Amino acid sequence: MIVTTTWTSWAPQLLSLLRIVAAFMFLQTGTVKIFAWPVGMPPDNGTAELLTQIGIGGLLEFVGGVLLLVGLFTRPTAFILSGVMAVAYFQFHQPGGIWPVENMGTPAVLYCFLWLYYSAVGAGPWSIDALRGKS
Numbered sequence: 001m002i003v004t005t006t007w008t009s010w011a012p013q014l015l016s017l018l019r020i021v022a023a024f025m026f027l028q029t030g031t032v033k034i035f036a037w038p039v040g041m042p043p044d045n046g047t048a049e050l051l052t053q054i055g056i057g058g059l060l061e062f063v064g065g066v067l068l069l070v071g072l073f074t075r076p077t078a079f080i081l082s083g084v085m086a087v088a089y090f091q092f093h094q095p096g097g098i099w100p101v102e103n104m105g106t107p108a109v110l111y112c113f114l115w116l117y118y119s120a121v122g123a124g125p126w127s128i129d130a131l132r133g134k135s
Contacts (some may be wrong), residue, residue: 002027012124012125013036013124013125013126015121015124016071016123016126016127017126019069019071019074019118019123019124019127020069020071021069021118021125022068022111022114023065023066023068023069024065024069026061026064026065026068026081026111027061027062027064027065027066027068027069028065029058029061029065030057030058030059030060030062030063030064030065031054031058031062032055032058033047033054033058033059033061034047034048034050034055034059034061034062035047035062041054043097047115048131050124053110057084057088060080060081060084061081061084064080064081064084064111066098068081068115068118068123070127071123071124071126071127071128071129071130071135072126072127072128072129073129073130074118074119074122074123074129074135075118075119075120075122076114076119076126077118078116078117078118078119079115079116081111081115082111082112082113082116082119085108085109085111085112086108086112088108089105091106091110092105092108093105093108122134122135123135
């Protein structure tokens, strides 16, 4: 099957593409918290105070998101961010109900396991890590 063979040969590039798109979306959760961009945090469209748990989380989301976007230090960054998302889920979402769809925690759970996966497999070929021979 030429279609299957051709399509599966793109797996490494699609791994990189998934990382790039997910990291771009993820880092925006940090920009909202620390820069109020493209929108600010509810209820007043402001920012989080930097030396609070939400501010530090926003800083980790932004810096970690940028590192994952370019694929630099992907494995350790993804591992740390996986833990950040686990803490975020259990501290902020899970008290609101048992199901992620009920407590608005679906993105936290998804990012937790996505970053855990990248901590194991690395950034893929389209990354600074690959250029450095560390992928």
